[in-house]
Amino acid sequence: MKTLTPELDAHLNGEVTSLASCWYICRRDGAKTYLTDHDKDLMIDGNLYRASEGYDRSALKGSSGTDTDEMELSGYLNSDWLSENDLRAGLYDFAEIRLFLVNWQEPTMGIIPLRKGWLGEVSWSDGLFQAELRGLSNAFKRNIGRLYTPECTADLGDNACKVEIEASAVADMVSLVSSRNSFQLTNFEGEDGILNGGIVHFTSGSNLGQKLEVHRWRQDIKQIELFLPCPYDVQPGDTAVFYPGCDKRFVSCRDRYSNQINFRGFPYVPGLDSLLEA
Structure with a gap:
């Protein structure tokens, strides 16, 4: 349930509203970006939300179940806050996103929170970028538990693998x-x-x-x-x-790293070829 200030609630109940959407983007390195689709910059809670770096977004979609709430954000790559090199470098991977509405005539009335989540898949071409916003319910899409696969499910050097990767660097x-x-x-x-x-x-x-x-x-x-x-x-x-790398095969784990005791796969599980044998 969203809690609004009395002033903003009265504005929404009026005959005419003056609302603009705003984005707050926080990268994993702590760098923050503030954007708005209004035609002028807005000062909200001491932060300047820039209109010159315009963007467009898809319609919001919500669900009362566990379906993921997703939308898309698009804009120009030649803007001051984003470049193709930034995307290639992964600077915006899994950046935190907050989307809200505000009365652009009186931003001090407060905000109407719409979404909170993280950036997902990002693509770009012809000077434009398109990013997917993944809502909080996206966590329900994760697989929890182990899968029966002949390959190891651990990453070389992680807590499950336990190989001292720094010694091989x-x-x-x-x-x-x-x-x-x-x-x-x-x-x-x-x-x-x-x-x-x-x-x-x-x-x-x-x-x-x-x-x-x-x-x-x-x-x-x-x-x-x-x-x-x-x-x-x-x-x-x-x-x-x-x-060094690892192809996640049991023979490589045993012969190259002598780490077969920590192998996190099932090398002898029957494959599809066994099922098709006459």
């Missing part, structure tokens, strides 16, 4: 760059595939702090290929820490 420097998702290292000489599925954590350069997944490692030319391009240009001399 290697620091190195970029020597030659082919593209944002392909470059060569200076010193590392690990065997082919040792970094496949692993993580690159940049410790200097424009991609400082970024973590990206490795697609392929070739020892002969010391080349790394990433699944996704880096959000910013990679330069020779950039440093990074490289963590």
Whole structure:
């Protein structure tokens, strides 16, 4: 149940209303953005909600059951608060979102809260972005419990896996760059595939702090290929820490990491081929 101030309640019961919607966006790094669809900036609770960085949203959809309450937000990528590089860098992944209405003629009357949730899937093209807002009920879509799969359900180095991943990490420097998702290292000489599925954590350069997944490692030319391009240009001399990967197979867990006791899969569970045998 929403609680409104007497002044705002009286305004809603009047013959004419003057309402504008506002967005509050808080990224995981603490950076905050304030937006409104009104044609002028609004000062609300000491924060300036900018109208110049306009956006559009889909209609609100609600449910009294456990169905997820979702909507979409769209706008221009050339705005001051958002760029394509920001999206590639994941700066807005899982950002907290609050949507509310306010009387733009008298913002001090209070707000009408509409939604609270987090940003979900974000896509962009032709200078426009589109983001999905996932409401609080989205948590009910999560799978809780274990699944019977031949592959391990743990991530290398997490509390379930228990492999000391930091002991296997290697620091190195970029020597030659082919593209944002392909470059060569200076010193590392690990065997082919040792970094496949692993993580690159940049410790200097424009991609400082970024973590990206490795697609392929070739020892002969010391080349790394990433699944996704880096959000910013990679330069020779950039440093990074490289963590090995895991294909989540029992044989790899046993032979490479001697960690079969912590394997979180079911390697001997019958597969579809067993069911189809005559």
